[in-house]
Amino acid sequence: GAVVSQHPSRVICKSGTSVKIECRSLDFQATTMFWYRQFPKKSLMLMATSNEGSKATYEQGVEKDKFLINHASLTLSTLTVTSAHPEDSSFYICSAWGLAGSNEQFFGPGTRLTVL
Amino acid sequence: GQQLNQSPQSMFIQEGEDVSMNCTSSSIFNTWLWYKQDPGEGPVLLIALYKAGELTSNGRLTAQFGITRKDSFLNISASIPSDVGIYFCAGQLTGTASKLTFGTGTRLQVTL
Numbered sequence: 001g002a003v004v005s006q007h008p009s010r011v012i013c014k015s016g017t018s019v020k021i022e023c024r025s026l027d028f029q030a031t032t033m034f035w036y037r038q039f040p041k042k043s044l045m046l047m048a049t050s051n052e053g054s055k056a057t058y059e060q061g062v063e064k065d066k067f068l069i070n071h072a073s074l075t076l077s078t079l080t081v082t083s084a085h086p087e088d089s090s091f092y093i094c095s096a097w098g099l100a101g102s103n104e105q106f107f108g109p110g111t112r113l114t115v116l
Numbered sequence: 117g118q119q120l121n122q123s124p125q126s127m128f129i130q131e132g133e134d135v136s137m138n139c140t141s142s143s144i145f146n147t148w149l150w151y152k153q154d155p156g157e158g159p160v161l162l163i164a165l166y167k168a169g170e171l172t173s174n175g176r177l178t179a180q181f182g183i184t185r186k187d188s189f190l191n192i193s194a195s196i197p198s199d200v201g202i203y204f205c206a207g208q209l210t211g212t213a214s215k216l217t218f219g220t221g222t223r224l225q226v227t228l
Contacts, residue, residue: 006158042221043204043219043221044159044216046216049215095158103164107158110156110157112156
């Protein structure tokens with residue numbers, strides 16, 4: 001159990017377009033989902049925390065209007081990168097918390113975004 | 117944002133050798149976690165530590181929660197080729213749904 005999926009796994013887009021990334025908890029209800037960004041050979045940096053049905057809490061330096069997060073259900077959170085630019089190219093990873101009896105955050109497999 | 121300092125940054129070891137890596141922070145954490153990340157994938161939890169001084173094992177892995185709450189180490193015994201990857205420590209403050217602060221990572225490469 002405790003599987004988290006992300007879609008798409010890879011996406012290439014043109015500069016100026018918007019890209020939506022989905023994070024789903026497949027077999028449990030995720031009260032809280034987290035979005036991280038990871039640049040090549042770097043660590044994971046938390047972007048935002050989202051609780052189902054409420055607005056996301058963004059980390060300092062992360063633009064909420066650029067990285068739109070929606071957590072409309074207990075199994076789905078989406079991250080939309082608006083007006084993407086080459087510097088937004090990165091590996092985006094989500095994690096989900098809420099499996100009954102577990103304190104663990106379960107991570108998705110990540111989405112590689114390349115902005116041309 | 118804050119990052120935890122891990123050392124070494126990378127290491128090459130021979131198959132069968134033991135590995136040791138550590139993680140330090142300028143601030144206290146209530147929970148320490150160790151993850152492994154393979155290329156192009158999300159991190160996978162290896163060991164979780166919840167109490168200062170706690171020593172926990174998971175197969176060939178052993179980790180300890182430093183008594184000051186500001187550090188942790190991970191040991192891997194008798195390394196094998198599939199141990200290759202990046203190891204991250206992560207600290208967590210209060211509550212189980214609170215955010216994780218990740219370390220800078222230790223890249224492990226194993227030579228046969």
